Amino acid sequence: MTFLDGMASRSEVRAAELPSAELMDRLWEGKAALHRRHANLPLPEKVRLVIELQRIVLPLIARRRALRSWERPWEIEP
Amino acid sequence: MAFVDALRALNTMRAEGVVEEYAIAGAMALVFWTEPVPTFDMDVLVVLPAARGSLLSLEGIYRWAESRGYATQDEHILIEGLPTQLVPSPNALSREAIAAAVEVDYQGVLVRVVPPEYLIALYLQTQAKTAKRRERAAALLDLPSLNRRLVDDILGRYGLSF
DSSP states (O other): OOOTTSOOOHHHHHHHHSOOHHHHHHHHHHHHHHHHHHHTSOHHHHHHHHHHHHHHHHHHHHHHSOOOTTOSOOOSBO | OBHHHHHHHHHHHHHTTSSSEEEEEHHHHHHHHSOOOOOSSEEEEEEOOOOSSSOOOSHHHHHHHHHTTOOEETTEEEETTEEEEEEEOOSHHHHHHHHTOEEEEETTEEEEEOOHHHHHHHHTOGGGOOHHHHHHHHHHTTOTTOOHHHHHHHHHHHTOOO
């Protein structure tokens, strides 16, 4: 079945738009590799990332609920 | 103020007898073993000196904090600028976790951290078993160096599960 504009059927279009299993595997492995890299960082670099994550997530948390008194980015050196 | 100064303060607290023993737990302990996660405070399990009477009190810790100029904020002590919760060991599992703590070198300061096998168990305790904690426990299972037999042993002895 084709549409009036000559395009393939809906199911054929959907299949063509789906990412391949190979692509998904590469993406998942890339994510896993990132997690492994972060896990193996030197400790001071990890603490620096904690502080950076605090700055990133704080506005997101504040959108959902009132912040608790201790929920502030640490003002310390890693 | 630096993170290492907060760690140094924990050792000072122990050396001065304010606590008998301590171990970093919670999300900051995770950071020592796996990847950084967002957290806004540091949880430290402590064994307090033997109390007179039956009730444990954090009074000694608060007096020590005040003497060092560390402010308190709700249930946190700002140790070198770091909101820190000092949690008296509430049960046998946490006492075991404190005893099993590993010394980790952070910029020349040795600090005691609950090992990942015990972190998993602590996260799976019934009263603390939120979805976030289950997720963190599950993430620790992926650690290449994890002693899976020890995890199974601890979970079995304390009747814990995912």
